[in-house]
Structures are given as structure tokens and as C-alpha cells.
Amino acid sequence: MNWSVWLILGFLSTLVLTSILSGSQGLGITRMNIPYMLGTMFTPNRDRAKIIGIFFHIINGWIFSLIYIVTFEIFDIATWWLGGVLGFIHAMFVLTVGIPVLPSVHPRMSNEQQGPTVVRQLEPPGFMALHYGIRTPISVIIAHIVFGCILGGFYFFT
């Protein structure tokens, strides 16, 4: 296993994934902003949260990319399409398990059972993060497939 390639590819693919998700937000496809959601776990300040969130999102991306790389090594195959398949599985996990449980661990995220007490919190994402826009799952799936394709495709060349 090539550790330096993992570090570079993990970083690059995470940047692309983050850019696709941020671009989707800018284009009005979704309201989901993963760096912001991560950052608000540490601070209520919206501006600071985004910076902290980007840092943690890249760390997360590195960790997840390691799982991809290990999978490529185990199967002894690294192709863009296998990366894409892993990306799709990753996205489905994020949408159906990861994001819906966020309200349970996020100190500044509301949940569907919140109330009548109201505090200024992030809205709960709901199943498949649909509360952040009905097209949210599409952008998450595309971003993760691209993430996997980059890892699989470029790891193949190395």
C-alpha cells in the first residue's frame, strides 16, 4: 500500500467532494452544508463553524478514503468504476444512517422530537437529508461517486 498516494488522493478527492456539495448549495439544489454541520458541533458562530468544519471534513475524507484504498488492496483491483460503486455505497450509508443519526450526537442540531422548547438550532436532516431539499440525495450520491471514481481511477495509475 502506498501511503503517500493515499494522503494526496484522499485530500484531492475530498476537495472535489466538498466542492460538488458546496456547488450544489450555491446552485440552489440543496441546503445541506456538511462543513457547516460539522463545524457547529464545536462552535455556534456561523462564520467560524465553516472553517472548523472544512478542516474536520478533510480529516473525515482522509479516513474514509483509507477504507477505499484498503478495499482496492484487498481485492487487488483499483478502477474508477469500483471506486464509483464504493462511492455509491458510501453515499447511501451517509444518507440513510450517518446523517439521520446526527441529531443524536450533534449538540446544536434539533430533532423531530424537539418541542415545545425552542432553541436556535440546526434543523434535523430527516431521512435521506430530505429536509434540506428534495434534491439533496442526488447531490450527495453524485459527490460520493465522483469521490470514489477519483480514488479508484488514480490509485490504478499508481
Add this chain to the structure above:
Amino acid sequence: MQKIQDYAIIGNGRSAALISRAGSLDWLCWPRFDSPSLFAKILDQEIGGHWKISPTSSSTIERKYIEGTNVLQTHFKTDSGKIIVTDFMPAFGEEEKKHSLQPEHEIIRRIECVEGEVEIQIDFNPRPNYARDSVVLHDAGKLGIRLESDGQLITLHSDIKLTLQKNGSAHAKTKIKTGQKCDCSLTFTSEGPAVVPPQGELVSQKLSLTIDWWKKWSNRMTYKGPYKDHVLRSALVLKLLGYAPSGTFAAALTTSLPQRIGGDLNWDYRFCWLRDAAFTVRALFGLGFKEEAEAFVSWLLHSTRLTFPALRVLYDVYGEDIDNDVELPHLKGYDGSYPVRIGNGVRSFFELDIYGEVIEAVTHLVRTGGALDHETQKLLRGWGEYVCKNWQKPDTGIWEKMHPLKHYTHSKLMCWVALDRLIEIHKRGQIQNIPLEMFVEHHHRIRKAIEERSWNSKIQSYTQILEGEELDSIVLVMPLYEFDEASSLRMQQTLQRVQEKLSPTPGLIYRYEKSTQEGEGAFGLCSFWNAEFLARGGGSLQDAHESFNQILFYGNDLGLFSEEIDPKTGDALGNFPQAFTHVGLINTALALEEREKKGNL
């Protein structure tokens, strides 16, 4: 059939229900306000579905909320004795919820005999999905009577054994004596195994915790004036129309309660109109409920992102788009007022006034010490620029009249408010990098347009549209937004015209001249605006109090208001309870308090 004013509301900040004087729960949508109904007898007496608890014999009925709470108590006095039915949705603090598993949603109805012996009946007749789905009740013994519908489980637990009927309902009849209590709990489950709610002593604990929670919330109210009871009840109603998980507010709890009996002015109000929600926030700010107001501003920034810089007229509680309205032909409607509609087609209407209302709500946050981050400043800047580009266009106006679009005075006024408040926020140092010169120029031009083109010197009044001749009581809000003094000559003349032409009876005001032709009632909010106008210097303090009391008279026995009031009968019309109207009540009471403090008689 129950009148609209015969209903009371219970809820918990996530959902709410209507219960009639006769003890019948006739309106409930779970899990959210805009979900399909489980009980909708209010919209169809025969097939809508209900859950009634009452004595079998005739009784005299009195009801009230436990002071400072949304816990409803209905007292039934019969020849043989007296029972009290206590209805509530459990409402706890988030800390208390951590100590035990709670059902996703629950309504508890406690029956207590306080005198003699009374035969009671329970009639449980759920009709899910607006009475469109078939109903198969299943008696699971100690696990309650269960109804599965569309992957959701509704369960009724009761101390009294209910017998299943062939028509998909359950029924019980029993006698209870002094000191006896029976509890019924209805729960909703959509995920995981259902939580079985314990009965008996634990119901008493839930009741006690719920009363405590509401009383603590009520004690946060800063208003101490002479109308404290009315104001507090209005605040409690607004709180029930709020959706705590996201922080926004529904305009009303119901759909299709008619603005005219037998007519077709029946609309679905279970959504978040930005305008109504912004009004609500201002009222809550005024009463000291800052957390609710801040949570709404947070929702606002989040929910409007997908359409930025344009704002939609309404959203669902999570900021999603609303479906166009569709008719439910199988439901007869309230008192034959057909059709029943769900969804709302105004979502895509072009309404300019909402920019002013939303920016005004944010301004209240700033005035009370709130700070705006870069994201919020960007939104405000974008809305300001949008107003500058679009204020000269005709729109549907606050009353949402699609054909034809017109240059409504109120829409222009609110565009002026939008820019005026942005300039104020800039002066307070809370927004940077705005095109100040452009904002100031358009601010000036809008004022000029209103003063020159909305004033009709022939009838000596501001009119509904620019260069128009028809009156609209909404122009009375000009002083409320500090566009003009209520005591100015023009505003006084306008008031005189409005009272001459739009007031069917003292205190009540129609919204515009066509209201009478259209057969609708006097508009609750406009009536309160009239009183607030007087309180803000448009009349003497005595006039303002008198006008305010005249409208308060039309609230129901619990102090609840709907959208409109029939001037002939005094009956409530339109969706119920209506946030708009209660906001008007609160703002008028606050204006009266302010006037009294100034000692200006």
C-alpha cells in the same frame, strides 16, 4: 354541528388538535400540522372521523384552560353528577425527555368524576388520510387498540375497555363515581417499535410536568398590562402554532374552514407564510419570547436559501415547497362549505410585501441586541437589491389576488419598510458593504410614489392601489411601520373613510370594499389594526381601549380567534385558530401599554 368558535386547541409545539365543547376531538393531523388528518369531523360530520368523550345524558358544559397552560378542562354537569375531561399533549423540557422513553406523539384524555355518578361514552372513530383509507382496528389487549396505516401505527390505550364495531370504530359506555379517574392515551409511531405509554400514576406525572412546563413558559412573558389574560392566551396559541424542531410557525391549524358559510373561500393554512411568521415573531419579541424569535430567524435564513434572493410566499415547516391545492371531493366541508382543499397554490405568487415583513422581523432581532453573521448580511443585502429592482412591478398583494396583478399600496409600503430597515441596520453597524446610495435613492422614490399616487384627493384617503379609488383597511398600518404619524391629517382622513365604509359594526373592520360583495366576514387582523392605529396616536386612549374591547368580545369563551368574524351573528369564520388575528391582539395590547406608559391620553 359545532360552530368554529366551539373548538379549543391543545398541542405541544410539534402538532396540535381541536376539541369541541361537546368533548369531541374533531381535527388532528399527525405527525405534522400539514400531514393528512386522522380525525376531520370538522370538515365532514359523517365520515371525517372523531374521538368523543362525553356523558351519555344531556349536560351543561363549561371549559377553561388551566391557568397559564395549554391543558384544556371541560366540565360536564349532568343531573346525576359532574365530570371533568382534561385534554393535553404531554409537553416536557428536553432534559426530562432524557430520563424515559416517550411516544413520538401522544394525546392524553383524563376523565375524572368529581360529583355523583355519571355514565360516560367513548366513541373512537379514526379515519386516516383525510378519511380516504380503509380502517381496520385491531384489539391487542393490553397493548391497546391499534390501527396501522401507511407504515404508521396509531394506538389507543384506555382504562375503559372499548368494543370494536363493524364500521371500523370502537365504543365504550360505563359509569364512573366520585373520585374515580380513567385515562385514555392515543399515540403515534412511525419509527421503531411503539413506546407503550404507562397509565395511572405516570399519567398524573405527565400532566404535572406539562402544567409546569407551560407555566414556566408563560412566566417568561414580559407584558404586565391590563389585558394580561387575553395576551397570554394569544401567546399560548401562537406557541401551539409553532413547530419547534425547525423553529417556524403555521398560519393556522386547519384547512378549508370557510371565510363565508356555504361558499368556496376555503383554503389550506397549515403552512408557513413568511409574512404571518414574521408578524408572529414581532409579537413574540414584544412579549419577551426571544428564543422563539431567534429560532425563527434561523429557520428563515436556512429555508429561503434555495430560492435566494427571491422569497416564496409560503413554505412547509422545513422550508420545502408546497404542492398546488387539490380538492378532496369525498369530504362535504364545514357546514356544506365545499370544496375541501389541501395544499396551496399561492406558493408561487409574486408578493413584494414579504421582503419588508421579513427584514422587519430581522430588524427586531437587531434592535434587541442580536448580531448578524456574514451569511445573514449577504441574504439581507440580496433582498434589498431585489426590492430595488422589483418594487415598481405589480404584484398579487397581501390579499393574494392573482388576476390582474396590481400596484398595491401596501406592497409599495413594505418595499419602503425593507429599505428603511436595511438602512437602519447599516447605521447600527450590523450590515456591511450594502449599496447604500441605491437603497437610499429607492427608499426616497417609493415614499414619493406612495405619497403622490396612493393618496386620492377626491375621496381624501389612501387607497388600495396606486391611482385607485377603492379603500383597503390595510393602509392603516402606515403609522405602525413609522411611514406616517397616526395623527397626521392624511391618516386621520383615511381612518374616517375606513370607518365610514369598511366598518359594519363598532370595532369590526372589513379588509376592503369588495368584502361585503364577496360575502365574507369582518377581518380579525384588520379590526385589531384599527384599534392599534388609535392606540398609536390615531385617537384618544379611551377610543383605543373601547375599540380593543369591542373586538375582544368576539373571541370565543377561551379567548381564541379565527381569521374572520361574521358581523351579523358574531360567529367565527375561516381557519382556526389564526395566528394573524392573535398577533393583532398582542400588538394592540402592547401599543396600549406603551401609550399608557407615556401618559398620553
